[in-house]
Amino acid sequence: MDDDARDTASQTPAYAPETGPSVRVNQHGYEPGSPKRATLVSETDDAVSWELREYSGEVVAQGATTVLGVDETAGLHVHAIDFTDVDDEGTYSIEAEGEASYSFVIREGLFAPLMVDALNYFYLARSGIEIEATIVGDEYAREPGHISRPGGDDVNQGDFAVACQPAAESEKVYGEPWTGDYTLDVLGGWYDAGDHGKYVVNGGIAVAQLLGVWERAMRAGRGAQKALADGTLHIPEHGDGVPDVLNEARWELDFLVSMMVPKGEELAGMVHHKVHDHGWTAIPILPVDDPKPRLLHRPSTAATLNLAAVAAQGARLWEAYDSVYAAGLLDAATTAWRTALEHPDLFAPVEDGRNGGGPYDDDDVTDEFYWAAAELFLTTGEAEYAEYVTTSPVHTADSFPVGGFSWDQLDGIAKIQLATVDSDFADRAAVADQVIAGAQAIAGVQRRQAFGQALPPDGYVWGSNSQILNNIVVLGAGYDLSGDEELLAAARESMDYLLGRNALGLSYITGYGAVFVKNQHSRWFAHQVDRALPRPPVGSVAGGPNANTPTWDETISGLYPDKDCAPQLAYVDDIQSWSTNEITINWNSALAAAAAFLAFPEARVKL
Incomplete structure (x- = not known):
């Protein structure tokens, strides 16, 4: 570089985002x-x-x-x-x-329209089905992804018969060889985020929150139930008398069950951690055009317990509409529970996240065991599950960090369920006190924030917006249990931040507000790089500011090369900024759950 070029570079002003x-x-x-x-x-x-x-x-x-x-x-x-x-x-x-x-x-x-828009995101995230123009319009219609049969002439080889990781590759990530000589039909489910992967542990929390929206609506009354009834969402399953939110959840539940290791195999009853491409694809690429082979990754205890929990919850809620389907879910849940007890420490390592998909690593599954036991008890009432819950070290631990819960810390969801779902659980009142105390601690943090958000100063992690949304869920549960108006007020004011009252003056929810995000990280909602493709749909929430600089992508790093910016500024609405601007099913499920509470706040629990 010559001297003139150096002078020009030194005079380049530092990046300053538009803030309105x-x-x-x-x-x-x-x-x-x-x-x-x-x-x-x-x-x-x-x-x-x-x-x-x-x-x-x-x-x-x-x-x-x-x-x-x-x-x-x-x-x-x-x-x-x-x-x-x-x-x-x-x-x-x-x-x-x-x-x-x-x-x-x-x-x-x-907030009722926001709830519906947040839920409508999931049909657009479906794998293995045509997204119909008659339902969502021409802009968002697309051919079904990952349905071609192996051996066919199509570029995409599909999810009909997905093989396990080869032993040579799995040894590199697990430290020991693992494979299976079977294939699974894992068609369906939701694409997890901006890529074409499908992950059980992220699908677990997402489907649990959708099921929870309906479970709370049954308590909230006819207005909430009508807003979620058959015919309310943009999905093809209309006219069957089943609430649309349950039908949407079923699309993922069926996929999760399909990820179980078949009978006769070494780990029969365990659940594969994930299925995704062998190798990363570029942006943009529609699911139907994905050229990469797909692989099943080793089963994990966390994935198995996620299935046990949500299948048990789904069985409870589906019983009124399809008792045969509900019985099948409960059978899958109990099978998963038993096999998880036999294999309590089969963990997904961080190393299995370098070749086409994220790792979703988790080596502490005490919370998943607690959650699964809680849901199985609420569905069956059987004493063995109640005993497991009450003897778990999680039972008396603090399950409500003020920074918010996430896919890898699920005991908070378990305790909300134990406190709010009607049962004869002996410790129900004590668990309710924990939920209320957790909500009050979050409200205390919220009151101290200049922009009103329920997030502490050290909470700007990857997906910080979802942490706020999950804290709103806790505030809602605390309000349901206590009637404390300060908790309702804290939840309402926290949404201000997400809808524009923040350092960037930007609404993080597409289609909501005067200036909102439009370019979230996605391979098919990719209008920023291909004008023929749509932007993310109305009701899509961006991950949000990420002050954890070791996880930054090149786009945000290029804006702040010295890694020096205030936490709320560590965001850019650019499709390539996957560390600040991704969209995921578990972030949109959190938005749906938070919006559902704000739309219908009166769902008091009688203990």
Whole structure:
């Protein structure tokens, strides 16, 4: 590089993201009776005046900001604006220091449509089925992915008869050779994220949250049930009298059952950890055009227990609609439980994540055992499962980290189920107290955040937005159990962050807000690189800021080459930023569960 080039490079300004108006608001809107707050970015140390203006320009409220100082998660000096007392429906903006916020509404019913859109994501993520234009429109219609039969002339070899990893390859990742001489028909299920992989442990939490949306709706009343009934979602299974959310969950449940090792094999009854391409594919590529061979990866205890838990839950909920199907699910659940007890330490290693799919490594499955036992007890009422739950070290442990639960820490979901699902579980009240205490701790964190989110300063990990959403789920369960209005308020205000009240002034949910994400990491929602392909659908939540710099991708690293930015700024809406901008089934299931609570908050539990 010559001297002139060096001078030019040294003068290149550091990356500064577009952040919109200095007044950050929930761009989607606020419901009457909810907290209504905004965050002003301002360097002044003195309170400044603000005005809330109706669409006509009329000033309907005014006041002075509360100076909060520097928010280290945003790297910004901020003030708080509180207009909670305004409940009149209308379209508004807030003006301070001569600058107006994006417009927003105050009105009822803001979250039921978001719940439905979040759930509609899953049909578009289905593998092994045509996505029909008559259901989703021409833009999102596509040919079925991974259905071609092995030996055919098609590029894609399909999931009809997938072989196990070769022993030579598995030895490299497991430290010992493993394979099987069988193939499995694992057609169906949901594509996990931006690639074409299907992972049992991520599918487990996702399907559990969809089943949980319906289980809570049964308690919430007719309004919630009507919103999820047959005919409400964009899926082909209409007219059978089954709630659409259960039919969508079934698409994944059937796939999870298909991942079981067949009878007569060494690990019969265990569940393969994942199935995905042998080698990474590039962006963009439709599922039908995927040229890579597919492989089953070694069974794991975690995957087996995920199946045991969700199949037991599914059996309970499907009993009213298809008793034969429910019985089959329960048989799969009990088989998986027994085999997991026989193989309690078959773990998926991090090394098995370098050739076409993520590892989803987990070497602590005490929480999965607890979760599976809890769901089996709630479905069967059998004493052996209750005994396992009460004697587990998890039973009295803190299961509600303020940073949020995830696919690899599932005891929080188990305890929410034990506390909220009707049963004669002897320790139900004590578990309910744990859920309430966990929710109150999360609410305490939420109250201290300048942008209102239920996430501590060290919580900006990969998928941080899903951590907030899962914390909203805990807040919702705590409210269901206690009626504590502060928990409901914390859940409502946490959604402000996801819908635009954040350091970037950006809604992280596609189609919601004035400025929202459009280019999440995906191989087929890839409009950014191929104009013939669609953007992610309305209701898709991006992973969000990721301050864990060792996991950064090249795109975000190129923007911050010194790895130096405030946690909330560690995000870019670019299709290549897989570490900040991916979409996944378990993040959208968390969005659906959180939105379902906010749409129908009255589902009190009587202990």
